[in-house]
Amino acid sequence: MIHAAPLPSLEALVDDVRxxxxxMLARAITLVESRKAAHRTLAEALLQALLPQTGRAVRVGITGVPGVGKSTTIDALGTHLLAQGHRVAVLAVDPSSTRTGGSILGDKTRMARLSMDERAFVRPSPSAGTLGGVAARTRETMLLCEAAGYDVVLVETVGVGQSETAVADMTDTFLVLMLPGAGDELQGIKKGIIELADIVAVNKADGENLPRARAAAGEYRAALHVLGGREAHWAPPVLTYSGLTGAGIEEVWSQVLLHRERSRLAGAFEAKRSAQQVKWMWTLFDDRLRGRMRSDPMLRAEVPAIERAVAEGRLAPTLGASRVAALLGV
Incomplete structure (x- = not known):
């Protein structure tokens, strides 16, 4: 019979993470991902104890269309940052991992240089069942990495739909990667993603692709001019770069730092971080409620019947919600 390893003490965890x-950082992350009551209690105490050591990192969200080269870009950007003396953590928000078994694990192998460097930490997203759960665990992982001394955290979204919004809501700067050859492709870009962008960067600007990349950048600048940025103090720039050769990567990072500086000067940086903290709290609360619905025997027995009644049109959704709320005692 295999026995689980005993939980380390709070003091030992705090010291090891710091x-x-x-x-031990990896073990602490596994702890915050766990849904066991004893693990949750220890994880909450750990996060509270480490709170003074968090919040100092540059948090960058990164998204892009399939095939844009996110992993190659992160590997190139992370390597550039390591050369500058930074310590880099790479995290992922991947709601699809519950269906695929963890697609980001393949990306870890493609970040060859980062994965092998002791100054970098690459972590796949947990299979938490819902986007809210995945995002919540990723936020907690980000805090642990900051407490462990990683001063740049790159959060990659490899899912679809609301995952981009979730990553934008937990980072300081949201970087959207695009491919050369805008044209018809521009019509397929989700307006919501562009509106979230703080920086747009066109990858594969090398060799014969360079003219197409520059043309695409012009198309995206025109689109952003029409849509406008999400912050009054910042007009999102459109850059070209090559994840393969590293050309332009330094300028991408310079724009990240410039966005951070402008946000601070405008007083928006602290306000954004504060709003994210509160939103995080409510996300965790919602996740806790859903967790109770999955684990409470009475709720598991009653809720399916309520769902069927709503689905069959025998019960109004508003009344169905009231009945579930009553079972929860709210």
Whole structure:
């Protein structure tokens, strides 16, 4: 019979994470991903104890269309940052991992340089069942990485739909990667993603692709001019770069730092971080309620019947919600 390893003490976990011990950081992350009551209690105490060491990192969200080269870009950007003396953590928000078994694990192998460097930490997203759960665990992982001394956190969204919004809501700067050859492709871009962008960067600007990349950048600038940025103090720039050769990567990072500086000067940086904290709290609360619905025997017995009645048109959704709320005692 295999027995689970005993939980480390809170003091040992705090000391090991603060010391940047990678093995114990990984164990602490596994702890915050767990749904067991004892693990949750220890994880909450750990996060509270480490709170003074968090919040100092540059948090960058990264998204892009399939095939845009997110992993190659992150590997190139992370390597550039390591050369500058930074410590880099790469996290992922992947709601599809519950269906695919963890697609981001393949990306970890494609980030060859980062994965092998002791100054970098690459972590796949947990299979938490819902986007809210995945995002919540990723936020907590981000805090642990900051407490462990990683001063740049790159959060990659590899899912679809609301995952981009979730990543934008937990980072300071949202970087949207695009491919060369705008034209008809521009019509297929989701307006919502462009509106979230703080920086747009066109990848594969090398060799014969360079003219197409520059043309695409012009198309995206025109689109952003019409849509406008999401912040009054910042007009999202459109850059070209090559994840393969590294050309233009330095300018991408310079724009990230410039966006951070402008946000601070406008007083928006602290306000955004504060709003994200509160939103995070409510996301965790919602996740806790859903967790109770999955684990409470009475709720598991009653809720399916309520769902069927709503689905069959025998019960109004408003009344159905009231009955579920009554079972929860709210």
């Amino acid at each position: 010391a940047g011990r990678r093995a």
